[in-house]
Amino acid sequence: MAVTKQQDSAQAEFDFNPMVSPHxxxxxLFYRDARQRPVTLSPSIGAYMVTRYDDIKAVLDDPESFSSAAALPWIYDNPPEVVAELRAANVPETTMVVNEDEPRHRQMRALFDAGVSxxxxxxxxxxxxxxxNELIDRFTGGSAELVSEYAIPFVQTVINAVIGFPPEDAEQIQTWTDDVNTLWNQLAPVSDRVAAARRLGEYTRYLQSQIDDRRAHPRDDMISVLVHGTDQFDGLADDYVHNIIRGAVRVAGFDTTRDAITATVLVALQNPDILERVTAxxxxxxxxxxxEALRRDAPHRGLFRITTRDxxxxxxxxxxxxxxxxxxxSANRDESVFSDPDAVHLDRPNVRDHLAFGKGLHSCPGAPLARAEIRIALETLFNRMPELRLADGYEPTYIASYFFRGLESLQVRW
Structure with missing residues (x-):
């Protein structure tokens, strides 16, 4: 992304890099400081950081001045050696729902909504x-790690069922999904992005086989909706189906919900009074x-916009x-909107004003699905395991991720 650097050196030094310490x-802590400053350029990110709630809402409410065309990165904006691998494998790239402005956005959003009705x-x-229940049945020995043993396989099962991927392909699909995340991450090592691009050729062929099958044999799944359309809107060309499935559905539908589940469990286990209420x-x-967990620990760090005018x-x-x-x-902890924003208050009157799922034209179409997954995952876990506690000495650590904020592990005992 080309950036016009019109800020003074003091502002330019105020940088943000979510891949490394301390961010x-x-x-x-950085967000709190940033909210006291003007909108500032991050050299590492290559974009101006918008951290205040009202500023972010102003952007979301004005899609004509702030285009979504750059909401998520384009994989073909990677370095030449990465692009060479993508081209060699004939990996397609088109816009996705989140990157579209009106009027094109309307068709894509309607199809997406139909797939997660x-x-x-x-x-x-x-x-x-x-x-x-199946995953909890596998827990043994009085302890478990809830990211790898519970949240990941649970969300994989659900999002793959939504899309229409065969259950037996879950592990391979997850590897490809992680590759897409790597290609979106401009802070990832170039060598990692080259390897991810190389593997995306296999993912492209796999997705095309699924698309071809649904064109001939429609099912009750997202792929079929995108291919065949609805009563109001025609289906999409294959390249668009590739991009929406591998990015907007499989990446966004997995990472955010995985991290929201574990963040919510952690909030409950860190607060005895909340845990008591959950049980009662x-x-x-x-x-x-x-x-409150979605507000306080939003699993999605943010999205890009680009100005269409001065x-x-x-x-x-x-x-x-x-x-x-x-x-x-940052917006979700803006003290001008949420009182005592770092604390957990279950009866916060304006909690639904949080931006964990965005707002406005591009509010997350998968939010009802995500909320249902979180609810079922927690209801089942705490109903089956009322004695659940954090493991002795457990301290939360977070994954190195460009777009998402999630726990590396969640060690529990009972």
Missing amino acids: RENPH GARVRSLLPVMRDRA EPTQTIMKVTE VELGGTALPQGSPLLLLFG
């Missing part, structure tokens, strides 16, 4: 419950703790073509 462990989510509830009245309490935002003049990174995790 990897706790970005919130309320009826579709309800039909998957038995799948969620069965998978959660699980239905209402789990809904409350979920929303604008002023947060005390900074931004020329046309300026890239912005909207840091939802």
Whole structure:
């Protein structure tokens, strides 16, 4: 992304890099400081950081001035050696739902919504419950690690069922999904991105085989909806189906929900009074703790926008073509909107104002599915394991990720 550097040197030194210390462990100290400053350029990210709630809402509410065309990176914007691998493997790239502006966005969003409709989510509830119980049945020895042994396989099962991927392909699909994440991450080593690009050729061939099958034999899944369309909208060309499935659905639908589940469990286990309420009245309490965890520990760090004209935002003049990174995790702890923002308050009256799923035109279409997954995962876990506690000496550590904030592990005992 080309950036016009019109900030003074003091601002330019105020950088943000979520891959390394101290921002990897706790970005919130940085966010708090950033909210006191004008919108500032991050040399590492290559974009202006938007950290205040009102500034982010102003961007989300004005899609004509702040285009979504750069919401997620383009894999073909990688270094030449990475692009060479992508081209050799004929990996397609088109826009996704999150990168589209109106009017094209309307068709893609309608198709996406049809793939995760309320009826579709309800039909998957038995799948969620069965998978959660099956995973808990595997716990042995009085301890478990809930990221790898619970959240990851649980969410894999659900999102693959939504898309229409065969269950037996889950492990390989996850490897490819991680590769897409690597290619989006401009801070990842180039050698890692080259290897990921090479593997994406195999993923492309696999996806095409799934698309071809649904074109001939439609099913009740996301691939079929994208290929065949709905009563109101035609289906999409194959290249668009590739991009939406591998990125907007499989990456976003997996990482964010995995991290939201473990963040919510951690909040409950770190607060004895909350854990007591979860045990006493699980239905209402789990809904409350979920929303507060989504606010306090937003699993999605943020998305990009690009200015379509010269604008002023947060005390900074931004020329046309300026890239912005909207840091939802910062907005969710903005003290001007959420009182005592670092604390956990289950009865926070405005908790649903959080931006964990975005707002406006590009609010996350998968939010109802994610909330259902979190609810079922927690209900099943705490119902089956009322004595669940954090392991002795456990301290949370976080993954090195460009777009997502999630626990590396969650060690528990009972």
